[in-house]
Amino acid sequence: MxxxxxxxRMELLKLKNRVRMAQRGHKLLKDKRDELMKIFLxxxxxNKEVRERVERLLGQAYRSFLVSRAVMSREALEEALMSSRxxxxxxxxxxxxxxxxxxxxxxxxxxxxxxxxxxxxxxxAELDDAxxxxxxxxxxxxxxxxxxxxxxxxxxxxxxxxxxVNALEYVLIxxxxxxxxxxxxRLGEMERSNATRLMKIKDIVRGE
Amino acid sequence: MDAIRREEIDYLAAVARIRVLETRLLRDQEIDRxxxxxxxxxxxxxxxxxxxxxxxxLQDFERVLGEHLTGLYSYVTSFLPSPDVVYWLGIxxxxxxxxxxxxxxxxxxxxxEGAFSDLxxxxxxxxxSQLDAFEEVRPHEHEPEVLVSWQERLPASYQQAVGDAQERxxxxxxxxxxxxxLDRYQLGDSRQQAEVxxxxxxxxxxxxxxxxxxxxxLRSNKLGKSLQxxxxxxxxxxxxxxxxxEELLGRAADEVASSLGSPYEELIRSAGADPGRVExxxxxxxxxxxxxxxxxxxxxxxxxxxxxxKENDVRNVRILLSGKINGASxxxxxxxxxxxxx
Numbered sequence: 001m002x003x004x005x006x007x008x009r010m011e012l013l014k015l016k017n018r019v020r021m022a023q024r025g026h027k028l029l030k031d032k033r034d035e036l037m038k039i040f041l042x043x044x045x046x047n048k049e050v051r052e053r054v055e056r057l058l059g060q061a062y063r064s065f066l067v068s069r070a071v072m073s074r075e076a077l078e079e080a081l082m083s084s085r086x087x088x089x090x091x092x093x094x095x096x097x098x099x100x101x102x103x104x105x106x107x108x109x110x111x112x113x114x115x116x117x118x119x120x121x122x123x124x125a126e127l128d129d130a131x132x133x134x135x136x137x138x139x140x141x142x143x144x145x146x147x148x149x150x151x152x153x154x155x156x157x158x159x160x161x162x163x164x165v166n167a168l169e170y171v172l173i174x175x176x177x178x179x180x181x182x183x184x185x186r187l188g189e190m191e192r193s194n195a196t197r198l199m200k201i202k203d204i205v206r207g208e
Numbered sequence: 209m210d211a212i213r214r215e216e217i218d219y220l221a222a223v224a225r226i227r228v229l230e231t232r233l234l235r236d237q238e239i240d241r242x243x244x245x246x247x248x249x250x251x252x253x254x255x256x257x258x259x260x261x262x263x264x265x266l267q268d269f270e271r272v273l274g275e276h277l278t279g280l281y282s283y284v285t286s287f288l289p290s291p292d293v294v295y296w297l298g299i300x301x302x303x304x305x306x307x308x309x310x311x312x313x314x315x316x317x318x319x320x321e322g323a324f325s326d327l328x329x330x331x332x333x334x335x336x337s338q339l340d341a342f343e344e345v346r347p348h349e350h351e352p353e354v355l356v357s358w359q360e361r362l363p364a365s366y367q368q369a370v371g372d373a374q375e376r377x378x379x380x381x382x383x384x385x386x387x388x389x390l391d392r393y394q395l396g397d398s399r400q401q402a403e404v405x406x407x408x409x410x411x412x413x414x415x416x417x418x419x420x421x422x423x424x425x426l427r428s429n430k431l432g433k434s435l436q437x438x439x440x441x442x443x444x445x446x447x448x449x450x451x452x453x454e455e456l457l458g459r460a461a462d463e464v465a466s467s468l469g470s471p472y473e474e475l476i477r478s479a480g481a482d483p484g485r486v487e488x489x490x491x492x493x494x495x496x497x498x499x500x501x502x503x504x505x506x507x508x509x510x511x512x513x514x515x516x517x518k519e520n521d522v523r524n525v526r527i528l529l530s531g532k533i534n535g536a537s538x539x540x541x542x543x544x545x546x547x548x549x550x
Contacts, residue, residue, distance in 0.1 A: 063534075070530035071487075071523070071544060074270050078323035079304060082311045083383035113431060119307075119387030120427045120441060121395065121420040122300070125483035128427060 003179040007186035015183065019176045026168040033161040036098050040154045047147045054140050061133035068126035080123045086114035090142060100157045102150040105142045216406075216507035218289035223506050225287055226514045229280075232259065233514075233550045234521045239528075243542060248532035255525050269529050270322075273522050278326045280518060284511065293508040294329075296401055296409070297515055301328035302335070303394035306370060309339050310386050314377055338362045339370065365400075369393035376440075388441045395420055395443040408509040412497055417443040419490040422472055425453050425464065426483040433457075485543075492547045495520060499549065517549030524548070 005011045069077060089108040094101050115131045238258065242251045252266045264272045285294045305328050308319045324332045339362070362370065373389040395417045402413035424441045427433075438457050442450045448468070456464045461481030465473045475493060479485030494516070501513035524545050531541035 063536075066530060066534050066536070067484075067540075067544065070527040071484075073325075073523070073526075074274070074322050075304065075308075075325045078320050079308050079311070080387075082308065082317060082319060082323065083315050085382055085384055116431055117382075117384045117387075119384070119391040120424045121391035121443070122304070122387075125423070125427055125430075125487050128431060129484070 003175050005179060005183070007183045007190070009187065012180065012183045012187065015176055015180045019173065019180060022168055022173045022176060026165060026173060029161055029165045029168065032098055033158060033165055036100070036154055036158045036161060039097055040151065040158060043147055043151050043154065047144070047151055050140055050144045050147055054137060054144050057133065057137040057140065061130060061137055064126065064133050065130035068124050068130045071124045071126050076122060077127070080118035080127060083117050084114060085117040086111055088114075088138070097150075097154070098157075100153060102153050103146060105146045107139055107142055215289075218506075219508055219511065220506045222284075222288050223504075223510045226284070226510050229284075230514055230517075230550065233517055234258070234524060234548050235550050236548055239524065239545065239548060242528050243538050243545075245532070248529055251525075251528055251532050255529075266529070266533070270526070273525060274326065277519065277522055281327055281515065284515060288508075288511065293405060293409070293511050294515070296398065296405055297512065298327055298329040299398050299401065300394055301325040302330055302366065303369070303390050303397075304328070305330075305332050305335055306339070306366060307387055307390050309336055310370060310373060310377075310390070311383060313339065314374065314386065315383055335362075365393065365397045369397070385440070388437070391420070392441060392443055396445060399443075399445050405508055405512075408497075408500065408504075409512055412494065412512070414446055415494060415497060418446040418448065418472075419494065421446060421448070421450075421453050422468075422475070422490060423483065423487055425456055426461070426476075426481075426486055429456075429458060429461075429464070430483055488544065488546060491520070495547050495549060513549070520546050520549065 003015075005015065072080070091106045091108055093104040093106070095104045096102075115135045116128060118127070238254075242254055245251050245254070249266055252269060255261065255269075256263065259276060261272055261276055281294060285291050288294065304325050308323045309332070311317060312319050328335070330338075369390055372393070373386045376385045376389055377383065395413075399410070399413040399417055402410040421442050424438065428438050428441070435454060435457055438454055439450070442453050444450055452468075456467055459467070461476055465476035465481070468476070471493065475486055475489045479489045498513035498516055501510040504510050527544050528541060530536075531544075
């Protein structure tokens with residue numbers, strides 16, 4: 001959309017300042033986008049690694065649980081898993097990455113042995129292996145949740161920043177530059193017209 | 209002695225019927241055939257044909273097997289001269305139901321329907337009402353038995369176990385203590401009640417306690433449990449006194465094996481010190497004890513052996529079906545299967 005302003009020197013100065021400001025903002029946003037992109041790609045790589053590890057470990061844990069499920073009767077298993085010895089506490093903090101707020105989850109004092117909340121005489125040792133495997137995968141699972149949420153938030157922010165950069169680069173800055181150019185041309189024209197008028201007046205005055 | 213002999217003669221007809229039922233227990237060849245089958249549906253079909261089970265879909269196999277076992281228990285009870293042996297086998301299920309009910313009450317949780325066993329000697333609803341009235345009943349303990357009807361009270365051993373578990377839970381807040389205390393009472397109670405059922409059953413009850421102690425020790429070592437935990441969990445009344453087991457806490461499996469001697473040494477060595485395999489070997493050890501009942505013509509011992517063997521079969525079928533449904537390899541399934549009785 002064309003910027004409509006009065007063709008005055010004041011407006012020209014204002015517009016030139018806006019162009020400078022927009023170019024500076026554009027550079028800053030571009031840097032921000034590049035930096036966010038770098039962090040985003042790092043997190044995506046980590047996300048891939050952690051997800052693969054979690055899927056592998058969960059697969060092993062489920063296979064192990066399947067064995068204990070087969071060896072123990074349904075009622076024995078239901079009874080054994082009715083309770084846990086401790087509550088798992090996860091603290092949630094917020095961290096700023098390039099002014100973007102991402103979550104940070106931390107398991108507080110996780111005691112792996114707290115998952116074994118059943119008697120050892122009437123349950124199967126296979127259940128220990130299964131629950132041990134589930135307990136072992138938990139920190140990775142929580143890290144995965146943190147990374148995946150951060151990736152989502154960063155992706156949104158990158159998208160927003162990209163739109164701003166594009167708006168500045170392809171819309172606002174060109175329009176401001178056109179407006180500056182138009183005012184400069186109009187002012188130049190006015191100046192030339194003034195000069196012509198003055199010369200004409202001078203000729204008239206000399207002829208008299 | 210006379211009394212025992214007379215009781216054993218009473219079981220003559222029952223043992224004859226048990227021998228017929230034994231022909232329907234799974235054999236090694238049948239297990240091998242099931243192992244070779246590619247699809248779980250085929251295994252389920254074969255089990256249904258062998259045991260005359262209703263044509264229910266594969267996903268309901270747990271329920272069908274449970275109902276089959278419950279039906280078999282009531283059928284066997286119907287032709288026994290006395291239900292004592294079935295009650296003896298049901299003690300562990302009563303304690304199991306007590307564990308669930310106690311956890312419900314103390315942890316304020318609601319158990320799934322599937323958490324209760326139908327094979328106990330006391331129904332779950334009766335246990336629940338007795339447990340609810342437990343606090344009210346206890347202050348009258350000093351009153352003569354006739355004042356408080358036996359039907360309204362838990363058996364004395366159950367009462368003691370529940371009281372102890374409640375007390376210890378309230379002191380520690382650890383739900384594991386409920387299982388540990390009730391398991392110990394259950395094995396002790398089984399051993400005590402087996403004394404009147406004959407030497408073989410008593411020997412089996414002692415062996416069950418010993419095998420439980422072996423399992424507890426090996427798993428405690430693996431999970432890094434404390435001496436205090438081991439002391440609380442160990443079952444008394446076995447051939448080895450508890451201090452012998454306590455001495456082996458934190459020791460390597462090899463050392464445990466050589467210190468315990470026969471038959472534990474062979475069990476641990478053949479299982480490669482893995483608690484899961486030791487458990488399987490321990491189950492096989494008990495099954496080997498049961499096989500002596502095949503040369504016994506009368507008495508409750510063959511009845512106990514048959515019912516135990518049937519439960520062993522049901523577990524083998526469960527392992528086979530779960531393994532096949534989830535695509536486990538034949539080898540993985542085979543190494544978890546228990547020996548057969550027949």
